[in-house]
Amino acid sequence: MSRFSRAPIGFKQFMLSITVRTQYRTFMRELLMIKDLDRREEIRLWVRGEYERNRKLSDEIVIKHHLKAGEEGLQELKDTIRLTGMGL
Secondary structure, three states: OOOOOOOOOOHHHHHHHHHHHHHHHHHHHHHOOOOOHHHHHHHHHHHHHHHHHOOOOOOHHHHHHHHHHHHHHHHHHHHHHHHHOOOO
């Protein structure tokens, strides 16, 4: 059995996967702004869990919906960090 046993993905799926990974990394970078290590870890586990839970999605519309929700969640996290002084 070849290590390349998965079927190749199309260009649209490839671009969506890059967008998802970029959004995930943005979340992780933003978490570094949180001073409270316990709170940071709690949010990190929640974010990772959400991405893991949706890892097998293949429907482009559903993925885009989750990306939009992720953008809103990321903005909310940024606003919360800045407004509450949770950041550095």
